Amino acid sequence: MIVSRLIFLIFLVSGWCSAQGYENKTDNILLVYLSRTNNTKVVAEMIHENVGGDLVALELKNPYPQNYKSIVAQVAEENRTGFLPPLKTQINMDKYDTVFLGFPTWGMQLPPPIKSFLTRHDLKDKTVIPFNTNAGYGIGSSFRTVESLCSDCNILEGFSVTGGIERDGIYLAIKGNRKVEVKELLVEWLEKLKPLTIKN
Ligand SMILES: Cc1cc2nc3c(=O)[nH]c(=O)nc-3n(C[C@H](O)[C@H](O)[C@H](O)COP(=O)(O)O)c2cc1C
Numbered sequence: 001m002i003v004s005r006l007i008f009l010i011f012l013v014s015g016w017c018s019a020q021g022y023e024n025k026t027d028n029i030l031l032v033y034l035s036r037t038n039n040t041k042v043v044a045e046m047i048h049e050n051v052g053g054d055l056v057a058l059e060l061k062n063p064y065p066q067n068y069k070s071i072v073a074q075v076a077e078e079n080r081t082g083f084l085p086p087l088k089t090q091i092n093m094d095k096y097d098t099v100f101l102g103f104p105t106w107g108m109q110l111p112p113p114i115k116s117f118l119t120r121h122d123l124k125d126k127t128v129i130p131f132n133t134n135a136g137y138g139i140g141s142s143f144r145t146v147e148s149l150c151s152d153c154n155i156l157e158g159f160s161v162t163g164g165i166e167r168d169g170i171y172l173a174i175k176g177n178r179k180v181e182v183k184e185l186l187v188e189w190l191e192k193l194k195p196l197t198i199k200n
Helices: 002-020 039-051 068-081 112-120 142-149 176-197
Strands: 029-033 054-057 098-104 127-134 159-162
Touching: 029 039, 039 054, 039 098, 039 127, 039 176, 068 112, 098 112, 112 142, 127 142, 127 176, 159 176
Parallel strands: 029 054, 029 098, 098 127, 127 159
Antiparallel strands: none
């Protein structure tokens, strides 16, 4: 009885994995993201459901202020001076060859903690796939900055969707029907990526 249940379970799990097309490949995938109001986190979790791998939320040694105006001012100053905020999260990159990198648009740029991550981790020869949420103004220079900070990586087509508008008090927006919409777009994007991310 136990053996037959075990066989059924193995069958179920392997069927699910091959449906995703990422079978036996998840050990080498890292999903790392920055998120303040959880929109990018929700997208990261959806990618994770589809591709597996290790899901890591980027944390800072000194967290940003809760107040929106204060964080906007601090990020603007960090962008102006090129300050790279120290990270609490340190990742050993050795076992990964594919990195999904998620972040919101901040000040129409790549958030300083993501600049820190790319500067302080060796991603040479890894496949890097950016994904983003924003308040409707798009990715700004963020994807370009990923390319310039990671010139020896293989960067694939990124994914970006509208998330929250914290300025207007709209925090987590990727929920309910919007979450269903985003999921559809995301699955379509992952389908296009699949042949490029699966290595034999
Ligand atoms: C400091 C800061 C700056 C922002 N700057 C922009 C911006 O320039 N353009 C934009 O579209 N959204 C901007 N936003 C909004 C976020 O990109 C948007 O709400 C995103 O979905 C938040 O992701 P999160 O919930 O994962 O933190 C900014 C938000 C913050 C906190």
